[in-house]
Amino acid sequence: MTGARTLSAADLQPLGKGGGHKYDEGHAVVVSGAMGRTGAARLSARGALRIGAGLVTVAAPGSAMMECAAQLTAIMLRRCEDGEALAEMLGDGRLNALCLGPGLGTDGRAGGLVDAAVAARRSVVLDADALTVLAGCDDPFAMLHDACVLTPHGGEFARLFPDIAERLDDMPKADATWEAAARAGCTVVFKGPETVIAGADGRTWINDATGDRAVPWLATAGTGDVLAGMVTGLLARGLDPVDAASAAVWLHAEAARAFGPGLIAEDLPEMLPQVLRTLTGGARGQS
């Protein structure tokens, strides 16, 4: 038994802005895939910016620069060809949270970028294709550290933790996620109508989006990419991985609830200001 607790608004970290300058709210970097595949990274970047990261940069290969430039305004853009270029870019210590996976691809470039991002020992969210890259490694968890956050859906969870996934019919999802986090040595966010967030330290939270809180319209392409960006944005703002992931998951479902049926992924970041305004007391909103 994990002693998992169910999330509510009162459990969220204070999310109001501190009133300093933009660098006080962190600088999130979302690494993009190649031309024609940049949409997912742009969704993540928008999530990171709307949740309050002070600055957000999309790091894209040369082939994708024009495509990104045509779509981004408040979000900055920087050329980043491969892992070596990312490592060089991360020489700037102000770039304090990374997101890799949405639309990244699973080729050699993606592998090099994942290696460089994890080796930099910054806060890093590994989602989507980055999880597939990780699952293909001989010893996937050896390089991870406690500032990593893995955000698998059911398919990705089964690729990363096949033996745990095999036992899912006989064990609570919270226990499975807790076991996965202990093995990976970092925070694991196992997504779905019930999303479980577990830290390597054993803290385990459940966001139950079923019954009265059901948001089936979240099952649409790109919503997970937005969530990865939201977690990254909160990491950039200085929340620890479990708090960042828990707050992002809760806000993500609330944004979906506030929008209602017909939601597409682009709508989620744009609903965040409204949801953040409703937080009071234990979970303070934007001030």
Ligand SMILES: NC(=O)C1=CN([C@@H]2O[C@H](COP(=O)(O)OP(=O)(O)OC[C@H]3O[C@@H](n4cnc5c(N)ncnc54)[C@H](O)[C@@H]3O)[C@@H](O)[C@H]2O)[C@@H](O)CC1
């Ligand atoms: N607008 C965009 O540019 C979008 C890009 N996307 C990108 O497309 C790439 C592939 O993403 P996929 O999520 O399709 O990854 P994968 O193709 O790696 O995984 C999907 C496979 O896993 C299986 N699966 C099992 N359980 C599942 C579950 N609970 N949820 C989802 N699939 C489950 C599915 O049947 C499917 O075969 C990623 O780079 C992703 O970021 C998607 O996020 C969709 C939106």
Ligand SMILES: Nc1ncnc2c1ncn2[C@@H]1O[C@H](COP(=O)(O)OP(=O)(O)O)[C@@H](O)[C@H]1O
């Ligand atoms: N039926 C559902 N009810 C509540 N949340 C859901 C449901 N289906 C999917 N979600 C949420 O939507 C997101 C989907 O993410 P993911 O599967 O990675 O899709 P994508 O890769 O297309 O972004 C996750 O946050 C997941 O928890």
